[in-house]
Amino acid sequence: MFHIRITKRQEPLSVGGSCLVLLSALILSLLLSGLLLFFRGTPPVDGIVTLFQGAFGSRWAIEDSILKAIPIFLCSLGVAIAFRLQIWNIGAEGQFALGAIGATWVALSFPQWPKIALLPAMVLAAAVAGGGWGMIPAILRQRLKTNEIIVTLMMNYIAILFLEYLVYGVWKDPTSFGFPMTPEFSEQAIVGKIGTTSINWGLAHCLILGVLVWGFFKFTRTGFEVKACGDNVRAARYAGLPYDRLVVLVMVLSGALAGWAGFLEASATVNRLQPSIMVGYGYTAIVVAWLARLHPLSIGIASFLLAGLRVGVENMQLDLQVPAAFGGIIEGLILLTVLAGGLFTHYRLIRGKK
Amino acid sequence: MSSREPLIRLENISKSFGKVQANRNVTLEIIEGKILALLGENGAGKSTLMSILAGQMLPDAGTIYLGGKPVQFSTTEKAISAGIGMVYQHFKLVDAMSVAENVFLGQKSGFWLKKKKMARVVEQLAGQYGMKVDPGARISDLSMGERQQVEILKLLHRKSTVLIFDEPTAVLTPNEAENLFATMKIMVKKGKGIVFISHKLEEVMTVADNIAILRRGEIVDKVAASDVSSTAELAERMVGREVLLQVDKEPVEPRQIVLRLKKLSGPGLKKINLELRQGEILALVGVAGNGQKPLVEAICGLSKPPPDTVTILGMEWRKFFRKAEWDNALSYIPEDRQGLATCQGLDLLDNFLLTTRGGFTKGPWLQKELAREKASYLIKEFDIRPPDPAIFAWQLSGGNLQKMVLAREFFRKPRLIVAEQPTQGLDIAATEDVWNLLLKAREQAGILLVTGDLNEAFVLSDRIGVMYNGKIVETFDTDNKEKLDRIPQMMAGLAVA
Numbered sequence: 101m102f103h104i105r106i107t108k109r110q111e112p113l114s115v116g117g118s119c120l121v122l123l124s125a126l127i128l129s130l131l132l133s134g135l136l137l138f139f140r141g142t143p144p145v146d147g148i149v150t151l152f153q154g155a156f157g158s159r160w161a162i163e164d165s166i167l168k169a170i171p172i173f174l175c176s177l178g179v180a181i182a183f184r185l186q187i188w189n190i191g192a193e194g195q196f197a198l199g200a201i202g203a204t205w206v207a208l209s210f211p212q213w214p215k216i217a218l219l220p221a222m223v224l225a226a227a228v229a230g231g232g233w234g235m236i237p238a239i240l241r242q243r244l245k246t247n248e249i250i251v252t253l254m255m256n257y258i259a260i261l262f263l264e265y266l267v268y269g270v271w272k273d274p275t276s277f278g279f280p281m282t283p284e285f286s287e288q289a290i291v292g293k294i295g296t297t298s299i300n301w302g303l304a305h306c307l308i309l310g311v312l313v314w315g316f317f318k319f320t321r322t323g324f325e326v327k328a329c330g331d332n333v334r335a336a337r338y339a340g341l342p343y344d345r346l347v348v349l350v351m352v353l354s355g356a357l358a359g360w361a362g363f364l365e366a367s368a369t370v371n372r373l374q375p376s377i378m379v380g381y382g383y384t385a386i387v388v389a390w391l392a393r394l395h396p397l398s399i400g401i402a403s404f405l406l407a408g409l410r411v412g413v414e415n416m417q418l419d420l421q422v423p424a425a426f427g428g429i430i431e432g433l434i435l436l437t438v439l440a441g442g443l444f445t446h447y448r449l450i451r452g453k454k
Numbered sequence: 455m456s457s458r459e460p461l462i463r464l465e466n467i468s469k470s471f472g473k474v475q476a477n478r479n480v481t482l483e484i485i486e487g488k489i490l491a492l493l494g495e496n497g498a499g500k501s502t503l504m505s506i507l508a509g510q511m512l513p514d515a516g517t518i519y520l521g522g523k524p525v526q527f528s529t530t531e532k533a534i535s536a537g538i539g540m541v542y543q544h545f546k547l548v549d550a551m552s553v554a555e556n557v558f559l560g561q562k563s564g565f566w567l568k569k570k571k572m573a574r575v576v577e578q579l580a581g582q583y584g585m586k587v588d589p590g591a592r593i594s595d596l597s598m599g600e601r602q603q604v605e606i607l608k609l610l611h612r613k614s615t616v617l618i619f620d621e622p623t624a625v626l627t628p629n630e631a632e633n634l635f636a637t638m639k640i641m642v643k644k645g646k647g648i649v650f651i652s653h654k655l656e657e658v659m660t661v662a663d664n665i666a667i668l669r670r671g672e673i674v675d676k677v678a679a680s681d682v683s684s685t686a687e688l689a690e691r692m693v694g695r696e697v698l699l700q701v702d703k704e705p706v707e708p709r710q711i712v713l714r715l716k717k718l719s720g721p722g723l724k725k726i727n728l729e730l731r732q733g734e735i736l737a738l739v740g741v742a743g744n745g746q747k748p749l750v751e752a753i754c755g756l757s758k759p760p761p762d763t764v765t766i767l768g769m770e771w772r773k774f775f776r777k778a779e780w781d782n783a784l785s786y787i788p789e790d791r792q793g794l795a796t797c798q799g800l801d802l803l804d805n806f807l808l809t810t811r812g813g814f815t816k817g818p819w820l821q822k823e824l825a826r827e828k829a830s831y832l833i834k835e836f837d838i839r840p841p842d843p844a845i846f847a848w849q850l851s852g853g854n855l856q857k858m859v860l861a862r863e864f865f866r867k868p869r870l871i872v873a874e875q876p877t878q879g880l881d882i883a884a885t886e887d888v889w890n891l892l893l894k895a896r897e898q899a900g901i902l903l904v905t906g907d908l909n910e911a912f913v914l915s916d917r918i919g920v921m922y923n924g925k926i927v928e929t930f931d932t933d934n935k936e937k938l939d940r941i942p943q944m945m946a947g948l949a950v951a
Contacts, residue, residue, distance in 0.1 A: 112846065321811060321820045328808055331797035337756060338786065338794050339808045340778065 105450045113445045125441040129433040136429065142420050151430075154415020155408030161415075163298045167369065168381075169400075169407035170302045171196065171361040175385030176403055177313050178234075178357030180394040182350045184317070185330040189351060191237065191252030192358040193382025194259030195230040199359025200366040201263055202229030204282060204373040207366075208271065211286035218288045222363055230359015231352040233259060238351035242344055248351075256382070264375050271373065281374035291368035300368035306400070309357065314396040326350060358382060384410075387435045406431060459522045460485045461616050461647040462507070462538070467516035469502055472851045474879055476502040477513070478671045484616055484647040489638060491650045491662035491679070493692055495742065495906040497878040499671040500651050504618050507649075508540045509533030539614030541605045543621050547593045554589040557607050579610055583640050585633075599630030606637065617641065618649040623657060624743070635661045653692075653741050655685040655946050667691050689741070689942035701889045701913060706733040708916075711768075712870040712900040713753065718763040722748040724924040730900040732869060735892065736929075737903045737911035740921030740945055746874075746904050749921075753902070754786040754872055767869060780812025785868035785899075787859055789875040791852065795859045798848040802838075803829050805847050806862050813866075828865070836861040853884040860888065864895055871901040877910060889914060908941065920944040 113121070134144030155165055175192040182189035202225035210218060237251040264280065273283040293300050317323040329336040329343050336343050365377045384406055391406075392398030413427035460483040469477040476499045484490055494500050506513050509527035517524045520536050527533040547556050554572040557579075576589040585603045593601060602622060609617055619638075623631040638648055638661060652658055658665060659679060665688070667675040675691045682688055708731035715728040722745050730736050738746060752759040753766070755775050764771040766784060778784070788794040796805050803822070806829040807814060814821040814828075829843045836857045838850070847855065856876070863871070873892060877885040892901060892914060905911050911918055912932060919929040920941055927944045930937040 110849065319820060319822070320818045321815050322818065324804065324807060324811065324820050328797050328800065328804065331799040332793070334794050335797050335808065338754075338788065340755065340775070 106447050107450060109446055109448050118445060121441040121444045122438065125437040126434065129430065129437040132433050132437075133426075133430045136426075137422070140422075142422060147416060147420055147422065150416050150419050151409070151412035153412075154419075155412030160298075161408075161411060164411045165404060165408040166299050166303065167407075168410055169403040170300070170306055171365050171381045172384050172388055172407055173306050173400055173403035174309065174361035174364070175358045175382050176388040176392070176399045177310060177396060178354035178361075179385050180389040180392070180396070180399060181313065181316075181326070181357070182354040183330075183389055183394055185326050185346060185350045186333075187238075187241075187347055187350055188249045189234065189237075189252050189354050190249055190386065191234065191255050191382070192354070192385045193378070193380065194252070194256035195233045195355035195358035196362040196365070196382045197256075197259040197263045197378060198233040198355075199226035199230035199362030200373055200377060201266065201362070202226045202359060203363035203366055204266075204271070204285075207285045207289035208282060211289060213288060215288040218286075219291065219367075222289060222367060223360060226359040226363035227356035228359075230362060231356035234351040234353075234355020234358070235348060238348045241347065260375075260378055263373070263378065267373055267375060273372075279374075282372045284372050285367060289367060290371055291364060293368075300364070302364040302368050305360070305364065309360070310396045310400060313357075322346070322349070358385075384431065387431055390435060391438050406434075409434075460519075461521065463519040463522075464503075464507065465517045465519065467503065467506060467513045467518075469506060469511070469513050472853070474852065475671050477506070480516070480668075480671075480673050482666055482673065484649060485664075486615075486645050486647050487642045488663040489642055489648045489650055489661055491652060491658040491665045492668060493653060493655075493658055493665055493688065494668035495653065495692065497875070497906075498668040500668055501620070502671075503668070504540065504620065504649070504651065507533065507618065508538060534612065534614070537613065537615035538618070539609030539612060539616070540618040541602065541609065541620065541622055543624060545601050545605055547601060547604060549594040550592065552590050552592055553587055553596075553604050553607075556593060556604055557589075557611050559608075561612070575611070576607060579607055582644075583610065583637050585637055597630070598625040599627065599633065602626070602630075602634065603637075610641075614646075616647045616649070618651070620651045621653075622650070623652065623654060631657070653743070655688050655692075655741065658688065659685055684948070685946035686943040686948055689945045692741075701886060701893065703893055703914070706897055708733040712766070713902065714765040715753075716763055716765070718749075718752065718759055720748060720752060720757070720759060722924050723752070726924075726926055728919065728926060728929070730870070730902055732898070732900045733896060734916040735896055735901040735903055735914050736917045736919060737905055737915035737932075738919045738921055738926070739905060739908060739911045739941065742906055744921045745924040746921055748924075750786075750788075750872055750874055750902075750904055754784065754788075780810060781866045782869055783866070784870045784872070785809075785863035785866050787863055787871065787873040787876055789878065789904075791855050791859055792847075796847045796855060799846065801844050801846055802833065802850075802858060803843040805858065806832070806843070806865075809862060810865060832861040832865060833858075853880045856880060856888070857884070860891055864891065867898065868895070869899050871895060871899045872904070873901060874904045875906060876903070877907070912938070922947045 130148060134148055137144040137147040154161055156162055175196055179189055179192050203222040206218070206222045206225045210221070213221070233255065237248045237255065240246045240251055241248045267280040267282055271282045273281055291300050291302060294303065317327060325341050326346055328339070329341050329346055333343065361381065366373050370377060388399055388402040388406055391402040409430055410427055413422070413424060416422040416426065417424055462484040464480060464482045467477055467480040468475070480503055492500050505511050507518065507527070509530040509532050512526070512528060518527060519525070525536060527536065548559065551559070554569070554576045557576050558572050573589040580587050580603070585607070587600050587603045593604065596604070622634060626634060642648055650658070650662060659682065662679045665677050665679055665682065666673055669692070710732055711729055712732050713728070713730040715726050718726040726749060740746060748757065751757040753764060759771055762770060766774040769777070792798060797808065803826055807820065807825055811820065814825045826843055833841050833843060838854050838857050838861065850858065876892065877888050880888065892903070895901065903911065903914060915932050917929055918932055920927045922945060928937070
């Protein structure tokens with residue numbers, strides 16, 4: 101009788117092998133999604149085609165996907181820094197909200213500043229607010245031994261409610277007919293679009309920050325220390341690495357990047373602060389970080405794909421009346437199949453006679 | 455030997471990992487109604503042997519006979535259904551469940567839980583073997599001793615006939631240990647066979663019927679407990695004296711003091727005084743678990759000693775670790791190479807940088823190219839295989855990993871070296887390399903060598919300290935023949951200092 105044995109790999113899986121595993125996982129998740137469509141009476145092939153056309157089928161679609169990829173990428177980059185240290189920051193959503201709030205405060209307080217001063221000030225405020233929001237769970241973890249997963253998750257709700265409090269209350273636009281939103285930002289507080297596209301200059305921010313994060317892990321001593329601590333805390337203690345300080349550092353960096361994303365979303369996309377910017381980019385960012393195995397370039401690719409998924413599902417919704425929640429289901433399926441595919445990178449299956 | 459067929463007979467069991475032979479032609483019998491103690495230092499091959507018996511791995515050669523018939527335990531299930539049960543050092547219990555639920559866990563029965571019946575069965579079983587444990591209590595509320603009783607009940611309920619105890623008293627209070635021994639005596643009276651793994655000599659003397667001593671993977675002695683006159687005799691048999699390997703030791707003039715311990719006390723340590731000078735090797739010998747671990751951790755910065763008890767390179771402990779330079783200071787070569795000395799998921803270059811990063815820092819940058827050159831050079835120099843700084847630490851064999859750690863630590867030009875079981879698990883050739891490296895390092899450093907291998911201590915050290923029960927019983931020069939002969943007594947706690 102044939103049976104399958106699982107043994108640990110003695111050599112890491114080749115690059116080609118990894119790509120093959122990833123591709124198979126993506127195809128498998130699409131097949132499963134098709135199966136779900138089939139069960140609800142939607143022709144699966146049409147459904148998937150509509151999804152892809154909606155996401156990447158036209159210039160407008162690609163631009164929209166890139167636009168949504170920008171905040172996901174920045175949040176994910178931040179989350180990935182914390183994950184490298186095995187600190188599970190689930191709070192990108194809240195840090196994103198705080199960033200938007202910080203930027204908005206500057207935009208509303210100093211609307212007349214010239215662009216060259218106002219935008220950097222908004223970035224700074226967003227990074228400080230997001231980073232500070234990320235620092236709280238790090239400090240609580242150290243002082244009170246709380247679990248950062250739970251604290252960051254709960255702080256998301258506080259942040260979102262705080263945002264709503266502001267736009268329903270003190271910052272509410274008196275001319276908005278009761279809609280919860282701040283007044284529109286002044287011209288100087290808005291990050292513009294690239295040429296004739298609908299894509300804003302936030303894309304350039306992503307490129308620069310992505311390279312910086314990559315360089316941080318590749319070339320700096322602190323980046324190396326984060327990597328080492330993340331791999332083995334005991335060895336970190338053995339080697340005298342400043343683990344506690346690094347925890348605070350990664351949470352601040354992580355929160356600052358999510359805050360930056362909040363700034364771009366408020367300034368470039370909606371030109372004001374309103375609750376509709378909270379659409380779960382911070383959670384998608386976690387999925388992206390895992391899919392990309394925390395590598396900045398892969399995070400870029402995965403952000404684009406999952407942003408495309410969001411856009412494509414809207415298309416399915418219009419054309420085929422597929423509910424919007426289907427996007428979440430596909431996202432979950434992709435994550436599950438890719439994580440399950442991780443088995444093949446660490447183990448090999450051997451078929452043999454019993 | 456009994457005329458009856460033994461429950462289990464291991465015949466010529468051999469097992470090697472790479473070049474290291476963990477077990478060599480081991481032949482043992484586990485007899486109904488007898489407690490067999492398996493005695494040996496860490497790394498002597500006890501765990502490997504018992505893993506083979508418990509079905510966790512297959513031997514390279516040799517046969518296991520179950521009631522006279524040859525069997526192959528290719529899975530743990532097979533070993534369990536053959537009646538072999540193991541009480542591990544780390545309990546395998548579900549903390550959130552009750553005692554009775556844990557006992558019944560994983561056993562095929564009906565779909566419904568019959569709580570009352572389960573509780574009654576467990577209570578009865580416990581009573582039969584003189585154990586007192588509340589079947590309804592949650593595991594998380596129990597003491598270590600009670601948890602161990604649950605582990606034992608699990609095995610008894612599965613009707614295991616051979617019970618293996620892996621250092622069962624390590625986590626127990628003396629009182630709990632007494633109870634355990636009583637239970638073990640009842641079990642053998644009821645016809646079970648017991649294997650008792652330990653390196654606590656008194657316990658072995660009290661509880662065992664037969665004693666088998668493992669050294670470097672081989673059974674070097676099998677005796678009836680009644681034929682052993684004292685724990686010192688056991689210690690002597692356990693550590694052995696035969697010289698396997700000799701290296702030349704050039705005399706070096708001891709210079710300034712690099713480590714001074716003054717009345718160092720703490721968990722597991724009692725008023726330790728010690729001085730170590732540059733140019734000498736001080737070997738700390740003793741049966742494992744007599745304070746070596748907490749002592750090393752306190753010196754190397756892993757646990758905080760009381761103020762003014764530890765002075766390193768002339769600085770108080772706190773000041774030393776605040777100011778510690780990456781080089782010309784302290785190097786620690788830990789016993790746990792995989793878990794403590796290296797990051798298994800990083801490559802050799804990153805592992806090299808783990809403790810030497812201070813030497814390759816320029817502002818915020820890490821000079822990786824420079825480090826890669828140095829690491830490549832050291833890999834060649836120390837003959838680490840495979841010779842590639844981009845290879846991951848988990849891909850290296852134990853011996854090569856140890857050489858990597860040594861290469862890194864010697865590169866730091868330490869003035870104080872703490873080496874813990876530096877040759878454990880290495881083959882003869884690698885052991886010789888490590889010894890020569892340590893002797894060479896002695897010219898620049900004071901070395902505290904913590905070892906369970908007396909031969910290693912004799913070959914390398916200038917002075918020897920014997921540890922027992924958290925104290926250094928006595929320290930003396932390695933050429934003091936009279937004292938050397940009394941090491942077994944000191945290790946057994948019989949000598950008056």
